[in-house]
Amino acid sequence: MEISAARLVGNLQVLVEAAGADVAVLPVVKADAYGHGAELCAPVLARAGVEWLGVADALEGLAVRRALSAAGIAVAEQPRVLVMCGPLGEDDAVLEHGLTPVIWTREQVERLGAAARRRGAGLVRVHLEVDSGMTRQGAAVEGVAALLCLMKENGLVVDGVMTHFASAEFAGSEQTRAQRERFAAAVRVVAEAGVRPEWVHAGNSSTIDNDAAEDSLCWLWELAASVGARAMARPGIALYGYCLPIEGEGRALVRERLRPVMTWKTRVMDVREVRAGDAVGYNATFVANEPMRLALLPIGYSDGLRRELSSTNGRAGGWVMVRGQRAAIVGRVSMNLTVVDVSGIDGVSVDDEVAVLGDGVTADDHARVAGTISYEILCGVRAERRVLV
Structure with missing residues (x-):
């Protein structure tokens, strides 16, 4: 297998341009960079200047940290690493290696808080995932306020609020519209609780690719700006040269410009x-x-x-x-x-x-x-x- 660093960086640039200056891009390197080798792709993306990398679990996060260090990238200069599927009981590894976990349950909050106290880690930055309608992972909108209180009690700082869309490749999807509304409601709950996240993020490769007016990423930037946060999208497969076709009346914004890595x-x-x-x-x-x-x-x-x-x-x-x-x-x-x-x-x-x-x-x-x-x-x-x- 040959991996083209030039094509990987080229695809990243296409996505950054399409997302716009007001929306940061978090490249997803989970599942071993979609089969391409995270140990190869992560250093290439880091040198291209990304602020974040996304992995599935703490073991993947550790592998990425090791690959970045082996490539000569100092820890202080490495992108932050988001553990997108939660700590999975690997709280000590998350803390030891400076990973940022996505959390959404009371059990996760309590375990991570206990690990932080045991290690004397102080405040721990996390990203709160909201289940806006995919029914896979994330806190229900109705449970966000109580979860925020529990996070504060356990020394967790909400650095980001996020969600994931189930039908981003469908232009004008009613499901996406409803998910956006529920996510916006959850972000308002966060702001009303006095919490000021640095990041508000949603959207995968298809979200960036979908050029239908009603699916524009402007809504994400506006939502983030309304609470003083930065907006971010999380492309995965498009980095590697592929993207699902846009269904309906939408026009693909990046799909034809991507090159397989x-x-x-x-x-x-x-x-x-x-x-x-x-x-x-x-x-x-x-x-x-x-x-x-x-x-x-x-x-x-x-x-x-x-x-x-x-x-x-x-x-x-x-x-x-x-x-x-x-x-x-x-x-x-x-x-x-x-x-x-x-x-x-x-x-x-x-x-x-x-x-x-x-x-x-x-x-x-x-x-x-x-x-x-x-x-x-x-x-x-x-x-x-x-x-x-």
């Missing part, structure tokens, strides 16, 4: 001629109708090449790129091996480079055939990584 490669390990009638792969799901030239690749579903990309005589599957041309997957993708058709590609031989992703085949292409989304394709790739400048 990952190129996933392998090499041809064998080439053979087959006759008409020869069965290829497990269970003879594909039988050659004519003489064919097939290449064997040392890659399979254990590496993240989805089994759903397999083909039969009646169903086309996925493809890879060989010598700049499409080579269709033939038969079933196996655990460690895959066969592709190179009949129409001149000169294919052992050790030829093959692009599994990149150079004519994308995670969106794989996702369409596999019946999933590009997120799952990218997160599933297992390969040795290196960064290209």
Whole structure:
């Protein structure tokens, strides 16, 4: 796997420009930077000047801190790290490594407060998540006031207030409109309690991409400004070159300007001629109708090449790129091996480079055939990584 630092920074710049000068951008590097390698991507983003990085849990946060330090970035110069799925009982690690946890339950507040007292940590900055209607994580709007009191009792300082939208890729979504209203109500509760957060943030890649007038990020900036806070959005997959299509009457603002950061490669390990009638792969799901030239690749579903990309005589599957041309997957993708058709590609031989992703085949292409989304394709790739400048 080759990771392009230039493309990663380029995508970040596109997102920063689209979000506007009044909305900061928090790059999300959770799930190992969506399969791209957080230890590679985090230093690149830090050197590009981001103020925050987002991870799922404290272990990911620790890995990012180590990667930044290993890259020669002093702790005082590192971005702040937001633990987006809560402390998960890792309160001591959160405090020791200077991570900022997202919290929303009484139990989280009490455990984190107890850990801070035990360690003599003093005041601890946290971000309060509000469940504005996704019903996944976050405090109910009605419970925010009581939770703020409990935070104060436990020495927690509300540095940020956040929420997450369930349908950001739908232009003019009624669900998003309702979520925005509930989130605004929660932010007002925070302000009325005398709490002054530095940050108010919401929105993923699609929120930045969605250019429908009613979905503009102006509302976020205005909401943050109303309580003296800074606005921030949290793009994830767009950093890596992908974004869900905008549904409805909206226009994609950044999707066509993004470039995939990952190129996933392998090499041809064998080439053979087959006759008409020869069965290829497990269970003879594909039988050659004519003489064919097939290449064997040392890659399979254990590496993240989805089994759903397999083909039969009646169903086309996925493809890879060989010598700049499409080579269709033939038969079933196996655990460690895959066969592709190179009949129409001149000169294919052992050790030829093959692009599994990149150079004519994308995670969106794989996702369409596999019946999933590009997120799952990218997160599933297992390969040795290196960064290209």
